[in-house]
Amino acid sequence: MHDELIQSAGEWRRDIHQHPELDYDVLRTADKVTSLLVEFGCDRVETGIGKSGVVGVVHGRNPQKGPNIAIRADMDALPIVEESGVAHASTRQGMMHACGHDGHTAMLLGAAKALAAERHFDGTLVLIFQPAEEGGGGARAMIEDGLFDRFEIDEIYGLHNWPSLEIGRFMLSPGPVLMASDRFTIELKGPGGHAARPHECVDVVLASSQLVSALHTIIxxxxDASEQAVLSVTSIHGGDAFNVLPGSIRLRGTVRTLSPHARDLCQSRVEELAEKLPQAFGAIGEVSYVRGYPPTINHAKQAKTLADAAARLVGEEAVERNMKALAASEDFSFFLEKKPGAFIFMGNGQTAPLHHPRYDFNDEALPHGIALWRELIQGGRS
Ligand SMILES: [Zn+2]
Ligand SMILES: [Zn+2]
Incomplete structure (x- = not known):
């Protein structure tokens, strides 16, 4: 691959890293992506899809022959204060690219530049740059804004960097690769009172501690012991004196599951315990259970196509084709609910973990991501 292309991708990556933007407010990043796609000679570029998403279209030599393949990158950063100490660190206080979406965007731009110049493929390439992956559901917003009506798409692919996986290695699986992510808030209420006279009060502190224990029995x-699932209670708030039993306590937590059965069961058990257990202590339990991203489930045929492309680049031994699903979640899952496709993880080497203040996308991974997308589209004709 041309050194010049890798160098440009590195420059785009570090520039985006220096100017992180959150959620749907990715206007500078989207503008940069848009002007580069136009400069590369894309046949069509549309902006403002799902508020701030950008889509570019590149026709191959025989567009009628198909297929129409979409590749997605995410553009948003996180509300974290950067501590990486790198020269290209965030210039915006309290925001940073701690998930490597700067790298994902730069790699798809690199592939777009090469593919728009080469066009050694039939069919059409659709380049999707989405906002708000980190909790805002940008993928769903783009779908609701007509992504799949406005652009003909037969298959869709995406990737995520993975710290601790060596550079030049890939992993994926047919079937689930990431879990569903749901959350709950439980409010326990009871008349509080003097801490020295608990027999005259309802002790929601005691009730909440029993509830925390009970919630951890659900999984x-x-x-079934063969199911993958995680439940964590992540916050407890209530009370502010040593001699007063508070009138309310708030618990919050998250539930991660792989199967629809486990997801439904965890929700109904959390709701049941949160409402009934406090009653036994004379307290009232109110629960709000919110479903977040669904599990990310690869389609077998497309997972094989993507794994084969990776294996042609880095060798079969560097591709894990049957990875165990990771306890994280992705809104790429919404795309895979609508279209056949696959999501792959690529090595980011020994960097800090994702969402860590010292994380930085590893530029050494850039050539592998660009090459993967070229290989997927041109299948050895790069
Ligand atoms: Zn993230
Ligand atoms: Zn991410």
């Missing part, structure tokens, strides 16, 4: 005692 080991209700789900």
């Amino acid at each position: 080991p005692r209700n789900l």
Whole structure:
């Protein structure tokens, strides 16, 4: 691959890293992507899809022959104060690219530049740059804004960098690769009172501690041991004096599951325990359970196509084709609910973990991501 292309991708990556933007407010990044796609000679570039998403279209030599393949990158950063200490660190206080979406965007731009120049493929390439992956559901917003009506798309692919996986290695699986992510808030209420006279009060502190323990029995005692699932209570708030039993306590937590069965079961058990257990203590339990991203489930045929492309580049031994699903989530899942496709993880080497203040996307991974997308589209004709 041309050194010049890798160098440009590195420059785009570090520039985006220096100017992180959150959620749907990715206007500078989207503008940069748009002007580069136009400069590369894309046949069509549309902006403002799902508020701030950008889509570019590149026709191959025989567009009628098909297929129409979409590749997606995400553009948003996180509300984290950067501590990486790198020269291209964030210039915006309290925001940073701690998930490597700067790298994902730069790699798809690199592939777009090469593919728009070469066009050694039939069919059409659709380049999707989405906002708000980090919790805002930007993928869903783009779908609701007509992504699949406005652009003909037969298959869709995406990737995520993975720290601790060596550079030049890939992993994926046919079937689930990431979990569903749901959250709950439980409010326990009861008349509080003097801490020295608990017999005259309802002790929501005690009730909440019993509830935390009970919630942690859901997975080991209700789900088949072969199911992958995680429940964590992540916050407890209530009370502010040493001699007063508070009138309310708020618990929050997250539930990660792979199967629809486990997802439904965890929700109904959390709701049941949160409402009924406090009653036994004379308290009232109110629960709000919110479903977030669904599990990311690869389609077998497209997972094989993507794994084969990776294996042609880096060798079969550097591609894990049957990875165990990771306990994280992705809104790429919304695309895979609508279209056949696959999501792959690529090595980012020994960097800090994702969402860590010292994380930085590894530029050594750039050539591998660009090459993967070229190989997927041109299948050895790069
Ligand atoms: Zn992230
Ligand atoms: Zn991410």
